[in-house]
Amino acid sequence: MAKRENISMSVIRRLPRYYRFLKHLQEKGIHRISSTELSVKLGLTASQIRQDLNCFGGFGQQGYGYIVDQLCEEIGAILGLEKGYKAILIGAGNLGQAIASHMKFQNNGFQLIGIFDSSPFKIGNSLNGISIQDIRQLETFCQQKQPAMAILCIPREAAGEISNQLYELGIRYFWNFSHYDIAVKYPDTVVENVHLNDSLMTLCYRINDLEEKGKE
Amino acid sequence: MAKRENISMSVIRRLPRYYRFLKHLQEKGIHRISSTELSVKLGLTASQIRQDLNCFGGFGQQGYGYIVDQLCEEIGAILGLEKGYKAILIGAGNLGQAIASHMKFQNNGFQLIGIFDSSPFKIGNSLNGISIQDIRQLETFCQQKQPAMAILCIPREAAGEISNQLYELGIRYFWNFSHYDIAVKYPDTVVENVHLNDSLMTLCYRINDLEEKGKE
């Protein structure tokens, strides 16, 4: 892991997929793999895979291929999966609950240390061993624990205000599930959006397209 | 809405965002908008927006801009949001429950008509007015109701088998939340993946990258 300079988002978004697939190979006990084999399984070109990996260094052996264990570990390190950045979750509705109990944060570079909601019906309950706190505790909590990342599982209307508040409290990284594009007002901010509605609409478009082509 | 021929995924993925933002303008009672104004709000170039829209037709008026209501409706129609494709959800765990109760399918081109799980503790319960059925009812149900799309909220291990079964039952469209890339074995299939782990890892990478640049 060396080079790394202005890697494009296209490359970055493929890394977790490589990682996931390599983990899978690892579990199957496979020791070595070539870029060609990988390309077939992943539906990419071998050339692209080699290009991608060489953004970070030469992990392969000429004439041999890549050692699964080693490559997997390298990509994990590139992604920073061992960092355990402290994260809090805002909004313990259905989606928030699903995220809190479903995601293995520790495998993905984070550590969930707090959950907040405003509803008295939710405050005090536990999710995945973490009790839901009153959103009014947010300030004190952040001052004490200094989380780096916030997961936003809140309605569109609340997202603008809450994200501002979180920024004031020192949070710079956001995993945003609200149907709202957090204004990228600040350059030291990273926002990763998961817009489920957009995803569903995209699927709808593609279905439509295919159905119409089918008619012709 | 006319042209439409081999639109690139880059364009398609921006459409929901346009739609979402136009809906928002509509609610605020804004009647007209120019590509330049849009570009500022969305963080894109005006040129790109005009290019994107002109894949489907000329919706603007020279010297004036776009009429919000009209453009919004056009994009809605392009996406096919009124289609109401029949969808079923497989897996009523935390995530499945969140999807079932959180998503407004009817606004996004679909209609949720069935939920399936294998756990006796879940079968019989209701989510959003739809009762959870035994997965063993799947075949009969599909033969009768002919759903077009399936939402996969199941573990990785189950995804391969279930997606095959669903294909056999005539389902061609998948919204896939399982940590598994459904093999695109068949050309008449559309798979929209939502890989939350990948998204989280990508965020981790970007945080890392920013933190390291900060140190320099």
Add this chain to the structure above:
DNA sequence: TAGATTGTTAATCGATTAACAATC
């Protein structure tokens, strides 16, 4: 050594941006 497969450079392809004529 011969065969295989990487790392890397060069060529191609596609997507974004810029420019401007058309026109409301």
Add this chain to the structure above:
DNA sequence: TAGATTGTTAATCGATTAACAATC
């Protein structure tokens, strides 16, 4: 008519693919 803004063509930029020398 003058000003504004689109639709569209041309130029640029970036990402993907192809090719091949390096080397295990």
